Structures are given as structure tokens and as C-alpha cells.
Amino acid sequence: MEIKNTTLLFFFFFFFFFFLLSLSSALAKKPQASSGSTILFTTLGKPTFEFNIFTLYTNTTRSPPSPSNEHRFTDSKSISYNGYFASPSPALTSLLPKDAKINPQDPNLMNLFYVTERDGTPSLQYDIVRGDNSGTSAQVPLFSKQQKGVILNSMKDTPVLTNDYLLYVSTHEDPGKPMASWAAVYSTGLKTGATRRLTPPGIGDFSPAASPSGNWTAVASYGEKGWSLAAKELSTDIYVFLTRDGTQRVKIVELGGWPSWVDERTLYFHRKSDDGWISVYRAILPKTGPVSTKSVTVQRVTPPGIHAFTPATSPNNNNFIAVATRRPGSDIRHVELFDLKKNAFVELTRLVSPKSHHFNPFLSPDSSRVGYHSCRGDATGRKTPRNILQNIKTTSSDLSLFRFDGAFPSLSPQGDRFAFVTFTGVFVVKPDGSGRRQLLPQMGFGTVWDPIRSGIVYTSSAPALVPGKTQIDILAINVDDPNPSTAVKKLTTTGQNNAFPWPSPDGKRIVFRSARSGTKNLYIMDAEKGESGGLFRLTTGNWNDTIATWSPDNNWIVFASNREFPGTLLMNLYVVHPDGTGLRKLAQNLTGGVSMHPMFSPDSKRIVFTTTYAAHSAEPIGNPHFNVPSSEIYMVNLDGSGLRRLTHNSVEDGPPMWYTKIKATGDVTWPKRFGPSCSFEDFKSQNPTVKVSKRAMMCVPSQ
Numbered sequence: 001m002e003i004k005n006t007t008l009l010f011f012f013f014f015f016f017f018f019f020l021l022s023l024s025s026a027l028a029k030k031p032q033a034s035s036g037s038t039i040l041f042t043t044l045g046k047p048t049f050e051f052n053i054f055t056l057y058t059n060t061t062r063s064p065p066s067p068s069n070e071h072r073f074t075d076s077k078s079i080s081y082n083g084y085f086a087s088p089s090p091a092l093t094s095l096l097p098k099d100a101k102i103n104p105q106d107p108n109l110m111n112l113f114y115v116t117e118r119d120g121t122p123s124l125q126y127d128i129v130r131g132d133n134s135g136t137s138a139q140v141p142l143f144s145k146q147q148k149g150v151i152l153n154s155m156k157d158t159p160v161l162t163n164d165y166l167l168y169v170s171t172h173e174d175p176g177k178p179m180a181s182w183a184a185v186y187s188t189g190l191k192t193g194a195t196r197r198l199t200p201p202g203i204g205d206f207s208p209a210a211s212p213s214g215n216w217t218a219v220a221s222y223g224e225k226g227w228s229l230a231a232k233e234l235s236t237d238i239y240v241f242l243t244r245d246g247t248q249r250v251k252i253v254e255l256g257g258w259p260s261w262v263d264e265r266t267l268y269f270h271r272k273s274d275d276g277w278i279s280v281y282r283a284i285l286p287k288t289g290p291v292s293t294k295s296v297t298v299q300r301v302t303p304p305g306i307h308a309f310t311p312a313t314s315p316n317n318n319n320f321i322a323v324a325t326r327r328p329g330s331d332i333r334h335v336e337l338f339d340l341k342k343n344a345f346v347e348l349t350r351l352v353s354p355k356s357h358h359f360n361p362f363l364s365p366d367s368s369r370v371g372y373h374s375c376r377g378d379a380t381g382r383k384t385p386r387n388i389l390q391n392i393k394t395t396s397s398d399l400s401l402f403r404f405d406g407a408f409p410s411l412s413p414q415g416d417r418f419a420f421v422t423f424t425g426v427f428v429v430k431p432d433g434s435g436r437r438q439l440l441p442q443m444g445f446g447t448v449w450d451p452i453r454s455g456i457v458y459t460s461s462a463p464a465l466v467p468g469k470t471q472i473d474i475l476a477i478n479v480d481d482p483n484p485s486t487a488v489k490k491l492t493t494t495g496q497n498n499a500f501p502w503p504s505p506d507g508k509r510i511v512f513r514s515a516r517s518g519t520k521n522l523y524i525m526d527a528e529k530g531e532s533g534g535l536f537r538l539t540t541g542n543w544n545d546t547i548a549t550w551s552p553d554n555n556w557i558v559f560a561s562n563r564e565f566p567g568t569l570l571m572n573l574y575v576v577h578p579d580g581t582g583l584r585k586l587a588q589n590l591t592g593g594v595s596m597h598p599m600f601s602p603d604s605k606r607i608v609f610t611t612t613y614a615a616h617s618a619e620p621i622g623n624p625h626f627n628v629p630s631s632e633i634y635m636v637n638l639d640g641s642g643l644r645r646l647t648h649n650s651v652e653d654g655p656p657m658w659y660t661k662i663k664a665t666g667d668v669t670w671p672k673r674f675g676p677s678c679s680f681e682d683f684k685s686q687n688p689t690v691k692v693s694k695r696a697m698m699c700v701p702s703q
Contacts, residue, residue, distance in 0.1 A: 036661035037602050038400045040389075040409045041610075041633050044625055044652035045680040047405045050384045051079040051359075051373045053114055056348055058320070058337060058363070058370050065351040071133040073112055073371070076384050080125070081373035082622070083114040085364040086161040091190040095126055095140050102128055102137050109137060110364070112371075113159040113166075120392035120403060121153040121648055124168060131369075142166070143188075153393050153401075155617055155648035157183075158207055162214035162243060164190055167198075171617050171648045175202045179227055179593050181615040182645075185219055187243065198246035206236065206619045210243060211261040212315040217243045218259035218267055220619055223251065227615035236619065238269055238283065240291070252296045253283050257619050260321075262313040268301065268321055270309040270621075278307040278621075280323055280338070302338055306345065309621055312370070314363040320346070322361035322370045326682065333682045335361045335372045349374070357682055360622050377677020386675075388433040389668040392647065400661060401633075401646060405670070410447045410457070411659045417479070419447040419457045426459050428479055431663060433670045439477050440488065446500045446547075446655075450527065452507030455480040458491075460499035460512070471495025474512055474530070491530030502549045502557075503527055504578070511538065511557055511578075513546040520544040522559060524578065538580055542566060545574075547597055553604040554578070556638070558586065560596045560609075573598050573609060575638070587640040589613075594631065597655035601635075608635045608646070608656045618650035624680045625651060 053074045057063035074080035086092060088105055096102060102109070108131050116125045124142040129135075143156060154172035161167075171182040181204025188195045198217065199205040204227065205219040220236040228235075238253035256269040265285040273279045284297040302308035307326035320337045325345065327334075335358045337346040348370065349358040358374045390403040406420030406427065419428050419439070426440035426447060442461050450456035457479055462472045474491040481487035492498040497515035504510070510527050513520050517537075522545045526533030538557070539545045543566040548559035557578055560571045564585075571594045573586040586598075586607065595611040610631040620626035633647040633656045647653045 036398060037658060038402060038660070038662045039608055039633065039635075039646065039656050039658050040402050040404045040411070041647065041656040042404055042407045042409065042654035043649060044654060046079075046403065046651070047386055048375075048377075048675070048677055048679040049079050049624070050076075050375050050377050050677050051081045052076055052376065053080050053083045053112065053371055053373050054358075055369045055371045056352070058322075058367060060337075060346060060348070065348045067352055070352050071131075073110075073127065073129045073136070074114065074116075075136065078116050078118040079384060080114050080116050082158050082360055083112055083362055083371045083373065084159050084161065085362060085369070085371060086111040086113060087365045089161075089164070091164040092126075092161075094191045095142075096128075096138055097140075100138055108132060110369075111161075113142075113161060114373075115157055115159070119153075120390050122155045122157055122650070124156045124159050124166075153646075153648055155183075155650065157618055157650065160208050160210050161190075162210035162217075165214075165243070166190055167208045167210060167217060167243070169206060169208065169618070171614070173197070174645070175204070177202060178589050178591065178613050179615050180204060181206075181222065181227060181617060182648075183617045185217065185246075196245065198241065198243070200246070200249065204615060205239070206616075207258050207622070209259045209261055209267065211264050211267075213264055214243055216240050216261075216264070218252075218261065220257040220259060220269075222615075238267075240285075250291050251293055252285065252291060253281075253298060254293055256281065256283075257621065258310045259283075260311050260313040261315075262318065262321075263316055268311040268313055270311060273300065273304065275304050277304045278309045278326075279304070280308045280311045280321065301340070302345075303343070308336075308338065308345075310360050312361040312363045314365060314367040317363070317367045319367075322363055324359060324361060324372075331682060333357045333359060335370060337370070356678065357624070357680075359624075375678035375680075385667065385669045386673050387667045388429065388670050389431075389664050391664070391666050394646070400665075402662070402664065408444075408447045408655050408657070410449055410657055411662065412449045412455075413451055414454070415660075415662065419449065419459075419479075421445075421447055421459070426457070426461070426477070428457070431668070433668055439479060440475070444475075445472070446502075448502055448549075450476075450503055450507050451505055458501040458503060458510065460501060462495075472497050472499050474498050474501045474510070476527075476530075489530075491525065491527075493531070500547045504550050505552050505554050509578075511548045511550060513548065513559075520546055522546075522548050522557070536580075538576065538578075539583075544571075549599045550578070551600040551604040552602055555604065556582075556600070558598040558600065558607055560598065564591065569594060571596055573607070585640075586638075587636050587643060589643065595634075596631075599656060599658050601658050602660050604638070606635050606637055606642075606658075608633060608658045610634075610653060610655060613643075614645060616650075617648065621683070623651050624682060626683055 055071045063069045110129050110131050112127045115122050126140040128138040157169040159168045165187045169183050183204045184199035185205045185208045205221045207220045209218045218240045221239050236257045238256045239251050241249035256271045259267050259269045261267045280302045282299045282301050286295045308323045310324045312322040325336050335349045358372045361372045388405045392401040394401050409420045421444045425438050426444040429436040444459035444461040447459050457477045460474050476489045478487045501510045501512040511524050522538040524536040525531050543563040545561045548557050556575045558575045562571050573595050576583040593612040598607050598609040611634050612631050614632050616630050633653050636643045
């Protein structure tokens with residue numbers, strides 16, 4: 001069976017309990033992880049990304065866009081994205097190994113910085129690549145060693161080289177407040193290794209861009225106002241500050257993102273226009289006097305009729321810019337040039353790979369090349385390993401963290417099988433990736449094994465997810481029953497949004513959520529007889545209580561609820577004893593966001609969950625699925641102390657599961673590649689009413 005359409009899968013998981021309701025009417029102490037334990041989680045679409053860095057020449061007259069004229073600069077051994085071409089300099093030479101026999105001044109060599117995920121978490125890489133597409137001359141991992149105060153698995157992103165300093169985004173510092181981004185811009189001397197934070201404390205900055213002189217840096221930022229769950233996809237502002245120390249910070253543009261300088265007074269950015277089109281704009285700073293949003297001149301550059309975003313410039317090039325586009329009638333993101341003299345687009349990547357997404361263009365210093373990352377899969381030999389388990393490095397010696405290729409991965413009590421969910425059904429597989437078998441032909445909501453009865457997996461599902469008609473029930477699946485007609489047993493029969501079952505540690509009872517009373521609350525039923533054996537209503541109220549799990553010591557049930565903000569998306573975590581007593585909020589500092597999918601540690605002392613506590617770690621539009629709220633994996637002590645971030649990502653990290661330590665110590669690759677490569681969707685097109693200009697759509701050769 002194919003694993004596909006992960007966007008819809010996670011959308012249902014994250015929000016389905018809200019939309020289907022109508023169908024039925026500061027670190028106090030450093031926590032020590034459970035000895036020998038493993039947390040499994042899923043990242044939205046990540047196993048199918050398979051990004052590589054590609055380039056095309058910008059002179060389309062001399063080198064028309066074609067597969068033969070496109071160069072791939074990265075090696076397909078890991079996903080690679082968000083590139084940057086640097087000019088040769090002594091600072092770059094200092095990064096090379098002492099025995100490297102490379103002349104950085106060789107005109108055929110190009111200096112490429114980019115983001116890679118070789119260790120499971122975004123980090124930075126510097127490659128010297130040959131412009132004639134004959135290979136890579138050197139590869140230098142950056143920040144591969146533990147830095148003072150830098151968490152090993154923190155995210156690094158959007159590298160920019162200016163003079164002797166590398167600017168980049170990192171998420172290694174906790175801002176100390178909820179719903180605040182950890183993303184901040186740092187400057188590291190390539191020769192000295194000295195690092196300075198340029199972003200003010202408590203502020204989140206994205207997408208740094210240095211002016212041609214290197215004196216100024218521009219960023220997209222939510223600023224003092226912070227991030228809101230209800231924020232639109234393009235709600236950042238543009239700030240500039242001195243690159244040397246981050247001072248003289250000032251907002252120059254309201255509502256804009258992805259800045260890119262062309263000279264010391266001019267930069268480009270994107271924003272959503274009043275007519276509904278995402279367009280590129282130009283900001284011109286005043287020659288004299290104070291700089292502010294009032295003194296900066298803002299001009300629209302790309303016309304309505306085409307979504308144009310993530311602009312790229314090169315120093316003092318006033319002839320063209322590079323942009324990503326979404327043309328009317330297309331669901332594919334492509335890279336094009338926009339001729340500033342003729343006000344017309346020049347198509348590039350659609351002529352090379354029309355059905356592949358292309359992201360985040362960047363120009364070489366001399367404007368001769370445009371780089372971008374694209375997901376090609378088969379076109380690049382599918383060399384990127386498709387892992388069932390990807391090991392994520394952590395700073396804990398007794399806690400292992402693995403990304404799993406499938407949602408809601410649950411480990412059998414014997415440790416011999418995983419159950420998991422995809423958009424195409426519920427599956428079971430051995431820990432080495434062999435024996436993958438479908439248990440249910442439709443999507444399930446959650447999987448969990450019975451702790452006592454061997455081979456029993458619980459899930460919830462419906463024959464078809466049809467809005468207004470879905471009937472969801474709790475199922476028990478006997479994995480070892482050879483007869484499919486008898487392997488599945490319904491434990492609920494009302495179809496009133498019964499979902500997310502979790503058995504008690506003795507295997508006698510199941511807690512689940514149901515909307516049978518008109519609102520979603522928690523119920524407990526007999527694990528074998530189901531609801532026919534009677535129900536105990538655990539929670540009551542005109543709100544949503546959902547996704548409950550039982551502690552291994554049988555003392556607590558933890559669940560997610562919007563009871564503090566009924567009728568909203570805001571969810572917090574609560575614990576209650578199985579008899580309904582002792583109800584309390586788990587952690588006060590999670591208020592105001594979305595915290596979900598909690599599960600106890602094997603020793604019942606901690607809880608792992610997903611949360612939007614860390615807001616966004618990158619400008620959303622630069623990622624696939626950017627219209628899905630970004631969440632990360634956290635854990636917290638049962639008393640609400642010791643809140644700790646475990647994953648650092650720019651896209652959605654999904655439901656986590658916590659078990660005793662699994663045998664795997666590194667990546668585990670599927671024995672056989674399966675399913676489509678690059679199976680993800682870009683953002684949904686807007687429906688502006690503005691008429692499309694034929695002139696704006698015209699393609700002309702670049703000069």
C-alpha cells in the first residue's frame with residue numbers, strides 16, 4: 001500500500017476533533033528522562049521531501065532552461081535546502097581542512113552554504129562545488145561540535161555570509177515565555193568561532209539578509225507583538241539593524257517577509273496585497289534623516305495575477321530578481337525571474353520539471369546563476385534513504401528520540417512490532433522495517449496495543465471521512481487473526497465521534513472520547529465488552545475533552561481540552577484520576593496555545609506531548625504545508641515543572657509516543673522503497689477577483 005497525502009492526514013489529526021464536533025450535535029529542575037526510554041514521533045511529510053539544491057543559468061538566451069542545463073549541487077544523501085552562494089574570501093579558506101588542495105579563487109568553483117538534516121535536525125553545511133557539474137571538491141559540516149550554550153539538536157537555518165561572519169537562524173535559546181519563537185539571528189566569526197546574538201531577548205527573527213556592504217541586516221519578525229495562533233501566513237514585519245552588534249534596530253515595513261537587499265538603501269520583500277495576491281514589493285530607505293515605516297518608500301513590483309514570493313536579489317543588480325511563483329490554475333510552486341525593466345516574468349523551472357515544487361530561490365553574487373531546492377525523487381535516483389526510523393540526536397544519554405515514518409506509532413508490549421497510521425489505513429511492521437502489513441483499509445485515529453492480551457491493537461476509524469456523515473467508532477484489531485472478517489471488533493456502535501482509545505495498564509478498561517452527549521467528553525468502558533458492558537463518564541462539560549492516555553502506574557489519565565477557552569482551538573493538558581477525582585491543569589505556562597497528544601513516560605513521572613509553545617521557527621511560506629500550525633515535541637513533569645523542548649523543526653512534528661528503550665541505536669531504513677516520492681502539497685491557492693494581466697503573464701528572455 002502507498003503512504004501518501006500526509007497533509008490531509010495531519011490536518012485531520014490536529015483539527016478533526018474541532019470540525020467533527022458538529023457532526024454529533026521555566027525549568028524549575030532539569031528533568032531526568034526515564035532510564036532506557038525512547039520517544040517516537042512523526043514529522044509532517046518529512047520522509048517524502050527528498051530535497052536537493054539545483055541551479056540554472058539566468059541568461060536564458062544563451063542557456064535555455066532544460067534538464068541538460070540544470071545542475072544538482074547536493075549529493076542526495078540527506079535532504080538539503082535553503083541555499084546561499086558566497087563570494088570567495090580568506091574567511092572561507094579558513095574553514096577548509098588543512099590538507100585540502102583547493103584554490104578557492106578558481107573561477108570554476110562555487111561556495112555553497114545550505115541547510116542539511118544528516119543528523120535528523122536542521123544544521124548547516126559548506127560545500128565547494130564545481131560549476132561545470134563535475135562534482136563536489138569539499139564538504140565542511142558547520143557547528144558539528146557542541147558549542148557553549150548550544151543544544152546539539154537545535155535548528156539552524158538560512159545561512160548568509162557577510163565579510164568574515166556567518167549569519168544564520170538558531171533555536172538554541174529559550175525565550176522564557178509561551179508562544180514566543182525560539183528563532184533568533186546569530187553571527188559567528190568564521191576565523192574565530194566567536195558567536196554573538198543579534199536578535200533582542202524574547203524576540204523571534206527569521207530570514208536574515210545582509211546588505212552588500214555587510215553593514216546592515218534585515219529580518220522578518222513578529223517583533224514585540226509576538227506570534228498569535230490566529231496569525232495569517234504573512235504577518236511579520238521587516239526590521240533592520242547593524243550587523244556588527246544588532247543595535248540601531250528599527251522597523252521599516254509593516255506586514256512583509258523574506259527581505260533581500262539589492263543595495264544599501266533598497267531591499268525587496270513579499271506581502272499579501274489587498275487584492276489577495278501574494279506579491280513582491282520594494283522598500284527604499286531615505287538618503288538622510290531617521291529611518292522608519294513613515295520615511296521608507298514602499299512600491300509594489302510584481303503585478304496581480306500571479307502569486308510571487310520569497311524574492312532573491314544580487315548586489316546592485318537592478319535588471320531582475322528571482323522569485324517563487326504560483327500561477328493561476330496550478331498547484332505547483334516554480335522559480336521564475338522577474339524582469340524589472342520589462343515588468344515581465346521569465347519562466348525557469350517549469351520548463352525543466354513542470355510537476356515538481358521549487359522553493360526559495362537565491363542568486364549568485366554575479367547574478368549568473370539562480371539556485372533553489374526541489375524535490376525530485378526518481379529524477380535524482382532516490383538516493384536519499386527512506387527511513388522507518390530516523391535517530392535524532394539529543395543531549396540526554398538515557399533518552400533516545402526517533403522520527404517514525406507513519407503517524408501514531410505504537411510499540412507492542414513484546415517490542416516485536418509497531419502499529420501505525422497513514423492516510424491509506426492502519427498498518428503493522430517489524431522494528432527492522434520488514435513484514436509491513438495493512439490491518440485496516442481506512443485511516444485510523446491513534447493506535448495502541450493492549451498491554452495484556454497479545455496481538456490486540458486499538459484504534460478508531462470510519463468507513464469514509466465524509467463531512468456531515470462520518471460515523472467514528474472504537475475498534476479492537478487482532479493482528480494475529482488470519483481471517484480479516486473476524487479480526488476487527490467494534491467496541492462502540494453509536495458512531496457518535498468515538499475516538500482515541502487508550503487501555504488501562506491492566507488491560508481491563510479503555511478510556512476514549514465521545515460526542516454522544518452533544519459535546520466531546522471522556523468515557524471509560526470495558527476493554528472486551530466495549531460500551532455494551534456499561535460506560536463511566538469521566539468528564540462533563542460544554543467543551544472538548546479529547547486524546548486521553550493512561551499512566552503506566554494506573555494513577556492518572558492525561559488529556560487535552562479547550563475547557564478554559566470553549567469553542568476555540570486553544571487546548572491545554574489536564575490530568576485526572578481514573579475515578580474522576582483530582583482533576584487539575586498540568587502546566588500553567590502552556591495557556592494560550594495548542595497542546596495535544598499527551599502520553600506518560602514508562603515511569604509515569606513525565607508526559608510527552610505536542611505544542612505550539614515555541615511558535616514558528618521559520619517563515620512559514622518558505623516550507624511545504626506552511627498553512628498548518630507548527631508544533632514541536634515537549635515533555636514536562638507530572639507536577640507541571642521541568643518543561644523541556646525535544647524537537648527543533650520548521651514544520652509540523654506530530655503525535656509522540658513514549659516507550660521503554662527500543663533496540664535501534666541509529667537510522668533504520670525500509671528494506672524496500674515504496675510509495676511516491678515528494679508526496680506533499682503546497683499552500684492552497686487564493687481566489688482573488690482581480691483580472692489577470694496578459695502583459696504580466698508574458699515570458700521574455702532575460703538580457
